[in-house]
Amino acid sequence: MRLYLGIAFLRRGPEDLPASNALQWLTILAYCGAMALASAIAGVPQEQWLGPLAIDVVLTLIWLRILLQIVQRPERMLQTTSAVFGLQVLLTPLAVPLARLAATQTQGELPPPHVLLLLFAVSIWSLVATARILRSALDWRMGACIALVIVQALVVHLLVALLFIEAPKA
Numbered sequence: 001m002r003l004y005l006g007i008a009f010l011r012r013g014p015e016d017l018p019a020s021n022a023l024q025w026l027t028i029l030a031y032c033g034a035m036a037l038a039s040a041i042a043g044v045p046q047e048q049w050l051g052p053l054a055i056d057v058v059l060t061l062i063w064l065r066i067l068l069q070i071v072q073r074p075e076r077m078l079q080t081t082s083a084v085f086g087l088q089v090l091l092t093p094l095a096v097p098l099a100r101l102a103a104t105q106t107q108g109e110l111p112p113p114h115v116l117l118l119l120f121a122v123s124i125w126s127l128v129a130t131a132r133i134l135r136s137a138l139d140w141r142m143g144a145c146i147a148l149v150i151v152q153a154l155v156v157h158l159l160v161a162l163l164f165i166e167a168p169k170a
Contacts, residue, residue, distance in 0.1 A: 004086040008129055013136035014076070014083035024078045024085075028057060031085040031092065038096035052160040059159065060084060063152050064137075071138050080137040087129050094122045 006012030017023065032053060039049045064081055068074050098119040102111040110116075131145040138145065 004083075004090060007083050007133065008087055008090050008125075010129060010132055014079040014133050015136060017079045017082050017086075019075070019078040020082075021078060024082045027082045027085040027089065030089045032057070034089045034092040035096065038093045042097045042100035044096070044100055048164075051164050052156075055160050055163065056156050057085075059156050060152070063155075067134070067138060067148065071140075073137065073139075076137045080133060083133045083137075084130060087126070087133065091122060091126050091129075095119070095126070098122060 003012055003016055006016065007014070035049060035053050039046070061081060064084065065074075065077060068077050068080065098115055101115045102119055127146060127149055130149045131142060134140070134145040134148055135142050140148075
């Protein structure tokens with residue numbers, strides 16, 4: 001857990017984690033468990049998070065595999081995925097309740113500014129820490145890694161919207 005905290009606080013990198021299949025899958029399961037627990041505590045119905053979670057996990061694994069193949073470093077897959085999902089294990093309990101608070105406002109009513117500010121801070125923290133993991137794994141510049149994290153998040157959100165959000169009825 002200390003290694004994951006070090007990654008979250010930008011003091012350690014994925015290279016500090018052991019390259020282990022067991023750790024990778026335990027970390028993915030821990031992320032799914034953290035999402036389930038945080039969603040249950042925040043009162044998010046299972047049908048609103050289970051499908052999007054599956055899309056997120058699968059696309060993240062595919063995305064990382066493709067990126068590491070492009071730079072010809074497939075041997076970094078276990079550590080990189082363990083680091084990315086381990087980071088999310090730490091941030092999910094913060095992000096999910098804040099996102100739920102921000103989304104529960106009535107039509108036309110803005111969420112409280114402190115909720116938006118905290119959600120923004122957690123989002124930026126996640127962006128920077130994930131980009132730092134990618135920078136370490138890919139040996140690319142931080143700006144490019146930030147762009148990769150944003151593109152991956154947009155693809156996940158777009159696919160989730162296409163598959164799980166109903167169009168308003170006229």
